[in-house]
Every structure is written in C-alpha cells, then in structure tokens.
Amino acid sequence: MLQKTIHKSVACSGIGLHSGKKVRLVLRPAGENTGILFALQNGSGRRFLTPRPESVIATGLATTLGQGGDSLATVEHLMAAVRGLGIDNILVDVEGGEIPIMDGSAASFVYLLRMAGERTLSARRKVYRVTKPVEFKREGKLIRAEPCDGFHVDYTIEFPHPLIGRQSLAMQVTPQSFTAMLAKARTFGFLREVEYLRKNGLALGGSLDNAVVLDDYGVVNTEGLRFSDEFVRHKILDFVGDMAVLDAPLWGSFTVFASGHALNNAFLRHLWVNADEYLEEVSLGLEPVAGLEAEPGMVTASAAVLA
Template identity: 65%
Template sequence: MRQTTIRKSISCSGIGLHSGKKVHLSLRPAPEDAGVLFCVRDEDGSRFLKPAPDAVRSTRLATTLARGKDAIATVEHILAAVRGMGIDNIRIEVQGGELPIMDGSAAPFVYLLRLAGLQEQGRARRVLALKKPVEFVRDGKWIKAAPHQGFAVDYAIEFPHPLIGRQQLSFDCTPESFARNVAKARTFGFLHEVEMLRQNGLALGGSLENAVVLDEYGVLNDDGLRYKDEFVRHKVLDFVGDMAMAELPLWGRFEVFASGHALNNEFLRHITDNADEYLCEMHLSGVGVAAHDAPLRPAVAEAAIA
C-alpha cells in the first residue's frame, strides 16, 4: 500500500465555531512523507503547525492545535476526514484562526477531498501500530486498546437524556465505511450548555445549522437526526480526528467508554510518550492478504495487506 495525497488544490469558506466570523480553508497536495501539515495564513505571512499530541493547547468545545502564538481551532473534523479517507500527505491552509464548522460533521470535508481526487505516491505507507494492550482509565471513563491491523473502534456513550441513553457503535475504519457511517454525524450539545457558552462569549458561530441541540426532552433541529444513534457516531468521528494528532496513521483496536477530546488527547500522549513500550512504525507494502488479528511485527518489518 502506497502513500497518497490529493490530486489538486481546493478551497472553501465558512463560519468559525468560536468566533462566528467567516474563515477560509484551502487543501493542497503534499509530497511523500510530508504527513499532515497545517498552515496559518494572515497579514503577517504563513507559518506551519504540525499535528502532535503535545501540540494540543485546548480541548474545550473542540481540539485546538497550537505552537507559540499561532493556533488553529476545531481541527478534529478535517483530521478525521483526512484519516478516514486514507490520505497520508496534505497541506491544510487556514485563514481566520479556526476551521469552518460547516454543518458540524466531517461530510463537507469528505466532499472536498473527493472533488480534489486521490493521488497515489511512490513510497510505502507508514503507520504507527500498537504492539501491546494498554488501558487508560480516568474517573469512570476509559480507552482500552490492543494490536490490530487497521483502525477499529468499539465506542459506547451514556447520557441521562430520553433521546440518547446508552448508545454503542462498532466501527472498522475504511474510506467507504467512514463516509457512509460516520462522516455525516454532527456535533451535539444541550440547550442549557449552549446558553451558558454564549453568555461567556464562546461558541458564537454555533447554530442549529451546524449542531444538533437538545432540550430536556428532544431535538430542537427541525430536520431531526440523521441517524437514530447520531450521537455515538459523532463521538467516533471525534475519536478518529483526535487520534489523527499522532505523527502517522495509528493502527489498533480501541474500546472506548464516555471519552471526549481531553481524555482522547491524554491517552494519545500516554502511548506516544511511552512509544518504545507501546508503538512501532510499520511500512506497508505488497498486495498479499494478512489476517486482521495477526501479530504485529517490529518497526523495520514490511506488512503485506489487502
């Protein structure tokens, strides 16, 4: 399996969740081994930010990537789309300090990536693979992970709300399954939380056009839900995006309960800070078929996959 980028550049504009102002996004091809690279563009020029677990400055409302004075907010949905669609190398240029919230899901970004097209490159894909099980538990919430050839999630949430309750989703990430089952799930929040955020000058761009909002009994959006279990699907989307803060695509099977951006980032920092114990780099090549649950080999090994 070889690395990929997009075939051509593509751009769009939208509203920022935090500022409520118009922001601009451009997606551009990137060379082999470049990975995902963000570019902050403003009147002072362009500066580059590389996703990394320790580059996450804030996890309130969304995930914010930062270095020094430069920051880009709400990066998780575009990162989920990039990883979900199997793109290794891409340059993401942002004007306005945050990604456009679009409709609150990753579907508009998937649409843009498909319009740009996919370009196979010459070098073998590189991934970070879990090489031993790990459990990360905080205050009754947890992420448990184990080696797996691919990226799979068993995710459960539980909210004391009549429309949510306990929801669970098992998801094996491929471009097809991501676009069909996860990408369209929108971010959600509760009316009393939205009102409090607005009073504190936060989420100024949030609306029923880009989020599912619930009162005590049901959904306020006129169009209702896209899926009966849209809430857990969006949590899976966020998890894919937050794990994409790793230097390379991450391989493993993840069992998750009630996690959010903060716990996702704590978990990712834990396994990358202890990479010698938990992770190995693999280079994927060949066209043979490997069993999904076969043991993962050392970093220097070549993995033959379907």
C-alpha cells in the same frame, strides 16, 4: 501500500465555531512523508503547524492545536476526514485561526476531498501499530487499546437524556465505512449549555445549522436526526480525528467509554510518551493483511517493522 495525497487543490469557506467569523480553507497536494501540515495565514505571513499529541493546547468544545504562539481551533472533523479516507499527505492553508465548522460533521470535508481526487506517491505508507494491550482510565471514563491491523473502535456513550441514554457502536474504520457511517454525524450539545456559552462569549458560530441541539426532552432541530444513534457516531468521528494528531495513521483496536477530546488527547500522549513500550512504526508492503478487509479498488498490505 503506497502513500496518497490529493490530486488538485480545493477550497471552501465557512463560519468559525469559536469566533462566529468567516474563515477560508484551501486543501493542497503535499509530497511524500509530509503528513497533515497546516499553513496559518495571518498578518505576519504564513506559518506552519505540524499536529503532534503535545501540540494540542485546548480541548474545550473542540480540539485546538498550538505551536510557537500560533493556534488553530476545531481541527478534529477535517483531520478525521483526511485519515478516514486514507490520505497520508496534505497541506491545509487556513485564514481565520480555526477550521470552519460547516454543518457540524465531516461530510463537507469528505465532499471536498473526493472532488480533489487522489494521487499515489512513490513512498510506502507508514503507520504506528499498537503492540500490546494498554488501558487508560480517568474519572470513570476509559480507553483501551489492543493490537490490530487497521483501525477498529468499539465506542459506548451514556447521557442522562431520554433521547440518548446508552448507545454503542463497533466498527472497522475504512474509507468506505467512514463515508457511509461517520462522516454525516453532527456534533451535539444541550440547549442549557448553548445558552450559557453564548452568554459568556463562547461558541459564537454555533447554531442549529451546525449542531444537533437537545432540550430536556428531544431534538430542537426541525429536521431531526440523521441517524438514530447519531450521537455515538459523532463521538467516534471525533475519536478518529483526535487519534490523527500524529505524523502517520495509528493502527489498533480501541474500546472507548464516555471519552471526549480531553481524554482522547491524554491517552494519545500516554501512548506517544511510552511509544517504545506500546507502539511500533511499520512500513506497509504489498501482501494482504489478515483481518483487514479490502474494499473495491483498495490495495491491501502487510506490515514490516522499520529498521
């Protein structure tokens, strides 16, 4: 399986969740082994930011990356779309200090990436594969990882709200399943929390146009939900994005209970710091992988440990 980038540059603009100001985004093709690379446009010029587990500097409301005094907020939905569609290399130009929230899901980014098309590069795809079971717990929340050829997640959430309660969803994340099952699931919050955030100058760009908002009984948004289990679907979307803060895709089977951005990053840091124990870097060949179902037009692969 060879690495992929996008075929042409595409751009969009939208509102920043934190600032409430207009921000602009340009997605550009990138060469092999670039990974996901952000180029931040500011008054001092263009600075590059490479996502890494240790470069996550904040997890309140969204995932924020920081490096050398520069920061970029709300990266998880875009990164989920890039990884979810199987794109290995991309350059993301950003003006405004955060990724636009769009409609609160990854659907707009999937649309842009589809419009940009795909281009196959000459280098083999690299992945990090979990080699043995590892369990990470904090305050009743859990992430467990086991070896798997591909990215499988079994996610459970539990909220004391009549419309949410306990929701679970298990799925293999592929470009097809990501687009059909996850991309349109929006971020959500509770009306009492939204009111508090706005009073304290936070989430200034948040609105019913880019989030599902719940009062004590149901959904405030007039259009309702896109899926009956939209809440757990969005949590999986966030998880895919938070696990994308590596220079290559992560392979494993993940069982998750009640996690969020903070625990997601703490878990990934634990994996990365202990990579010699839990991860192997593999280069994908051209033979079928057992257990990884091929989609139409998808080249399957086997994994061989890199020297």
